[in-house]
Amino acid sequence: MSDDQRFGLARVATLPGPLRLDGGVLLSPVDIAYETYGTLAPDAGNAILVTHALTGDHHLASNHPVTGKPGWWARMVGPGKPIDTNRYFVICANVLGSCMGSSGPASINPATGKPWAMAFPVITIRDMVRAQAMLLDHLGIERLFAIVGGSMGGMQALSWTATFPDRVASAVIIASAARHSAQNIAFHEVGRQAIMADPRWRGGDYYADNDPPTSGLAVARMAAHITYLSEAGLTAKFGRKLQARDAKTFGFDADFQVESYLRHQGLSFVDRFDANSYLYITRALDYFDLAEEHGGMLATAFRGSPTRFCLVSFDTDWLYPTSESRSIVHALNAAGAPASFVELRSPFGHDAFLLESPELDRVMGGFLRAGETR
Amino acid sequence: MSDDQRFGLARVATLPGPLRLDGGVLLSPVDIAYETYGTLAPDAGNAILVTHALTGDHHLASNHPVTGKPGWWARMVGPGKPIDTNRYFVICANVLGSCMGSSGPASINPATGKPWAMAFPVITIRDMVRAQAMLLDHLGIERLFAIVGGSMGGMQALSWTATFPDRVASAVIIASAARHSAQNIAFHEVGRQAIMADPRWRGGDYYADNDPPTSGLAVARMAAHITYLSEAGLTAKFGRKLQARDAKTFGFDADFQVESYLRHQGLSFVDRFDANSYLYITRALDYFDLAEEHGGMLATAFRGSPTRFCLVSFDTDWLYPTSESRSIVHALNAAGAPASFVELRSPFGHDAFLLESPELDRVMGGFLRAGETR
Numbered sequence A, B: 001m002s003d004d005q006r007f008g009l010a011r012v013a014t015l016p017g018p019l020r021l022d023g024g025v026l027l028s029p030v031d032i033a034y035e036t037y038g039t040l041a042p043d044a045g046n047a048i049l050v051t052h053a054l055t056g057d058h059h060l061a062s063n064h065p066v067t068g069k070p071g072w073w074a075r076m077v078g079p080g081k082p083i084d085t086n087r088y089f090v091i092c093a094n095v096l097g098s099c100m101g102s103s104g105p106a107s108i109n110p111a112t113g114k115p116w117a118m119a120f121p122v123i124t125i126r127d128m129v130r131a132q133a134m135l136l137d138h139l140g141i142e143r144l145f146a147i148v149g150g151s152m153g154g155m156q157a158l159s160w161t162a163t164f165p166d167r168v169a170s171a172v173i174i175a176s177a178a179r180h181s182a183q184n185i186a187f188h189e190v191g192r193q194a195i196m197a198d199p200r201w202r203g204g205d206y207y208a209d210n211d212p213p214t215s216g217l218a219v220a221r222m223a224a225h226i227t228y229l230s231e232a233g234l235t236a237k238f239g240r241k242l243q244a245r246d247a248k249t250f251g252f253d254a255d256f257q258v259e260s261y262l263r264h265q266g267l268s269f270v271d272r273f274d275a276n277s278y279l280y281i282t283r284a285l286d287y288f289d290l291a292e293e294h295g296g297m298l299a300t301a302f303r304g305s306p307t308r309f310c311l312v313s314f315d316t317d318w319l320y321p322t323s324e325s326r327s328i329v330h331a332l333n334a335a336g337a338p339a340s341f342v343e344l345r346s347p348f349g350h351d352a353f354l355l356e357s358p359e360l361d362r363v364m365g366g367f368l369r370a371g372e373t374r
Helices: A125-139 A152-163 A182-197 A199-204 A214-228 A231-237 A257-269 A275-287 A298-302 A322-335 A349-354 A358-372 B125-139 B152-163 B182-197 B199-204 B214-228 B231-237 B257-270 B275-287 B298-302 B322-335 B349-354 B358-372
Strands: A010-015 A030-037 A047-051 A089-093 A146-150 A170-174 A308-314 A339-344 B010-015 B030-037 B047-051 B089-093 B146-150 B170-174 B308-314 B339-344
Touching (some): A047 A125, A125 A152, A146 A152, A146 A358, A152 A298, A170 A358, A182 B214, A199 A275, A214 A275, A214 A349, A257 B182, A308 A322, A322 A339, B089 B125, B125 B152, B125 B275, B152 B170, B170 B358, B182 B199, B199 B214, B214 B257, B214 B275, B308 B322
Parallel strands (some): A308 A339, B047 B089, B146 B170
Antiparallel strands (some): A030 A089, B010 B030
């Protein structure tokens, strides 16, 4: 194994482009940070692209360079795991617009030699997908054995099957939706307003003096984090439990454990994420509406699709509830595309897809294995 | 009718106290702003106290002095309305800790001659109730014909029946809960952090130069506002509808109507509400746990209660869902207290209790009238 094929080695591909974005801008070059796991088969037929969620990154199954923690899906991806790197060549790329090495508002605008900041063009989920397709071209992968994604990753997977149908044999879409709802948009707008209300945001030009709008970003993260958890899960985990001192302070410290937990979520997030990237990626999510891209009919997006689909939802997910997955399945059925669908039980809400779930492991492993015999 | 009895005339009672707060502080004097509607019967037996929600006030059925809009429950309270001011003497008092004339962080600390700001003592729902009891003493009302409240107003009503059982003949508790859940606390903590992250908050000392933390308060309001609406209601009202220009801007303006709506909710709120009051009242809500005040058993709060209860919930309310009302009813049943309960259908989520609802009107009118014949 050459150095280049080491398990989870992070690399950045500088792709000349130009990439024509949905907003009309031509972006060139396009940097895409990515990691790969396993070995690409001689016919390049065993490649799985795993797409990440809003604040995810390409450190799928390797340790995160900032936090030192295991990759966000290390329990799912590896030798002998459901996405088995002994069988598959697994790629995970940091999305366009993010801040972990791919082109985004924090990266250098070649025209000015300075960070793009808010001069970076607004992007869409489909733009992320187009950039990933350029990366696959670069890697010599014409067709994916599978694309797998949860949450925003599932939206990318859906967009892949609609944008490059001939390049995707199988698609696994977990805890996701074909469009952002009014409530989804509303929560994101709260986050964006929290960031832009932070005086240190300064119209996005905060990079030079390394004084980013961490207060606003932390509030944005806190609000979003509530939507990742179920009400029942929060009650089970925290309820009304007080902090160690076990008494109300009659003050404004974090008396309740859930307050302390949320504050920690906000504070730890700002160490690893860029506020402008948060603006851009939430905007891409809010803009996402696969049906709208196909004349208002979701089924049209899948008409004649050669892809086999697997949809998974979680019963306590209120961010992208089961009804969203079901409407995708209905559209797939209407389009005559092969689709399996399961709603799994979990107390953990939207975050369930990232957590221990033997049922999800079985669905994933089984669906991928079945694709090998086609 | 004397000037003093005019319909909805706002007055402030300065009550000498002292009021002993749950946090141990003695507060004196206590200002309570209130309005009354209708005429008190010679035996003072027709008084109804209406308690308001988090950001409500005593302008129940009169025009709001800042916004000029009709009172928050003008559709419910008035001559011939369900809470019929031809029959009842209706009182609504601004809660302790608020900012519309009652003692709170924005009012003057007599010890310093300056606004209390964060030196104001942290208060509880029960403290609000004790202050209201002092107001009733001042008005010569020993026993309430009824107490009626929605949301936080329902919590005050519950606390009234547990704290002063002999002073409440009937209680109507709408879209409320006997305790704040972990998710409820989490949303409030986001709002508090948004306020305290605003540099203009300055530890709460922003009154002197009239430069309050409006950005943080607006974000807090936006986050909370989402919880007042149902997902289905947001979809029905806004869906993914774009603003008038009817095209995505590929920018960060309010492209979607729901964004514009939320921004408006945030911006208009800061004109009428004080950020520190928002901190104090959300804290009081989070501290509320009626069972905890009674040895951990909610039924104990109602043991031997002479009050008749009416509970109302709305099927799409996810802030204080039907399950919360149902657990109150179970406790009332266990305590042997007379309780009627109905879950009403509405697309409007928690806010339903403030909106047109003929069913709620019928329940309210019928329950109050039945109390007259006892």
